[in-house]
Amino acid sequence: MAFNFKEVMSKPERLAPGHRMCAGCGGTIAVRTVLRALHEGDKAVIGNATGCLEVSSFMYPYTAWEDSYMHNAFENAGADVTVKVFKNLNAEDIRDSVDVFVKAIDEAQIIMFPGGFSAGDEPEGSAKFFATAFRNEKMKEAVNKLLNERDGLALGICNGFQALIKLGLVPYGKITHQRPDSPTLTYNTIGRHISKMVYTKVVTNKSPWLAQAELGGVYCNPASHGEGRFVAPKEWLDKLFENGQVATQYVNEAGVPTMDEEWNVNGSYMAIEGITSPDGRVLGKMAHAERRGESVAVNIYGEQDMKLFESGVAYFK
Numbered sequence: 001m002a003f004n005f006k007e008v009m010s011k012p013e014r015l016a017p018g019h020r021m022c023a024g025c026g027g028t029i030a031v032r033t034v035l036r037a038l039h040e041g042d043k044a045v046i047g048n049a050t051g052c053l054e055v056s057s058f059m060y061p062y063t064a065w066e067d068s069y070m071h072n073a074f075e076n077a078g079a080d081v082t083v084k085v086f087k088n089l090n091a092e093d094i095r096d097s098v099d100v101f102v103k104a105i106d107e108a109q110i111i112m113f114p115g116g117f118s119a120g121d122e123p124e125g126s127a128k129f130f131a132t133a134f135r136n137e138k139m140k141e142a143v144n145k146l147l148n149e150r151d152g153l154a155l156g157i158c159n160g161f162q163a164l165i166k167l168g169l170v171p172y173g174k175i176t177h178q179r180p181d182s183p184t185l186t187y188n189t190i191g192r193h194i195s196k197m198v199y200t201k202v203v204t205n206k207s208p209w210l211a212q213a214e215l216g217g218v219y220c221n222p223a224s225h226g227e228g229r230f231v232a233p234k235e236w237l238d239k240l241f242e243n244g245q246v247a248t249q250y251v252n253e254a255g256v257p258t259m260d261e262e263w264n265v266n267g268s269y270m271a272i273e274g275i276t277s278p279d280g281r282v283l284g285k286m287a288h289a290e291r292r293g294e295s296v297a298v299n300i301y302g303e304q305d306m307k308l309f310e311s312g313v314a315y316f317k
Helices: 005-009 026-036 051-059 091-106 125-134 138-147 159-167 234-242 307-315
Strands: 046-049 068-071 112-113 154-158 184-186 195-202 218-225 229-231 246-250 270-277 282-285
Touching: 091 125, 091 138, 112 159, 125 138, 125 159, 138 154, 154 159, 154 307, 159 184, 159 282, 195 270, 229 270, 234 270, 246 282
Parallel strands: 046 068, 112 154, 154 282
Antiparallel strands: 184 229, 195 218, 195 246, 246 270, 270 282
């Protein structure tokens, strides 16, 4: 097979400058070389085990990928993972994607709504897209059967949490339309994107997702979002706490929930970082529990692993 080095090197970079990998790192050189083998119109999903490549190239403000990016947090926990991409270039793609997703959900025990940007993360970008797709009657029925008939689980992190909120899976536990008084996620109080390690306390043992986390334990994970402020009327706040649906709260160095923006980085009401469905089997949270590893953020004080993915997988063993 003929190989024109000059032609390949002239292709647009799919791993763009701006990442924080070490100069000359073999990992980025290998990735860039492999990606150059793709044709310009090819769509790719990049995946690798959790490590420095993920954190140094993906976390805002160092986001450098021109393609979709995923990590292997569930696989590291022992799950058999199937990744599905919803195609929407035309009506036929959408119909095909619905059928593919329905089949995948029917065969799954867990649905994960990942974080990620869509169209430059326009307001509610990927969350709005998730919610629109999953309101399709076939997909809605598949999700409801998974949760209500097969004892399945659902998880949403960052934009995935926004999707769960918009779908009603949290706090209602089913796909339903939001009401005027429904809890929601809105712009951070500082009015821009934040990227920072945050400390969150586990305040319920009701959810299977938190089965291996310490009740009252504080965990440190990266937050990276522009619309992560949890807001709700007082009646809803009281109800969520009474039902044990508040999963995690932003806390200060003493482990106390706070409205101080140094610790509660988006100004969430009652310092709420994550909530669950009434039965605890659906969890949504803002901080990226998946962005961790043995060589990641080693200079950051605090426990980083709340065993979120291990707990979800263990639920079915």
